[in-house]
Amino acid sequence: MTVKRYLDDFAAGDRFSTPGITLTEAQIIDFALCYDPQPFHLDARAAADSPYGGLIASGFHTLALGFRLFIQNGMLSESSIGSPGIDELRWRAPVRPGDTLHTQTEVLEMTPSRSKPDRGIVRMRYAVRNQRDEEVLTMVVMHLLRRRPCGVAV
């Protein structure tokens, strides 16, 4: 069972790592058809002639999957109330059909809210890596988290 974490349970330097997920060509094309219909995400022949030399996943696909891998661990299921945003998102290497991704996160900072005493922000650096341990995406996500309610045991 995953230990539920609240704002106060995070400190700079904490690190987490997720299981992997293998991305198929069908998933890449389906996502791109809905959200990022560019030839190098949709059309294997056009992609072969592109600078990428073959189909690559939409960066928004990699982003959403990288986030899901982290959030599905359930650690934040009682505390997360969304996110104000993301900084410094960088797509660092192409993601191709058959690649297996996992996400590593590191807490950069935990800041209780000044105006709302029941919550605060945890800034986390995400790194989505492939099967060769290359970073394919990095970013800093601000997680808005509840503080541990009175009476909830650590």
Add this chain to the structure above:
Amino acid sequence: MTVKRYLDDFAAGDRFSTPGITLTEAQIIDFALCYDPQPFHLDARAAADSPYGGLIASGFHTLALGFRLFIQNGMLSESSIGSPGIDELRWRAPVRPGDTLHTQTEVLEMTPSRSKPDRGIVRMRYAVRNQRDEEVLTMVVMHLLRRRPCGVAV
């Protein structure tokens, strides 16, 4: 027919606006199930008890749709070769079932590459707005674009 644009066809201050798209509850739940399985995106009853008072779209869903609305205009279909990243992404207001979104973009800067003479970066501020013209998402996207090839008429 959409006029195809290359790197050199953009200048700071250029503005573009897209048609709208109405987001359904089913789309919100389907996306969240795949990419952002948090109760306020998935479970109408839990969402009613959340700070949002009802189901809201995953921010990654709003992001991907906001990008798609722009890219589908075809303006970049000959020039786009991807993106190195995004800066200052902010989710500014919740997106709810039935909301209609459109995207406004403004060119901040056009910078030819120093090392690769056939391409460069256009930095664009995106604002995704709802039917009340409220900004729901803003960000700065770096578009990597080809320069106009020799022999292609303006």
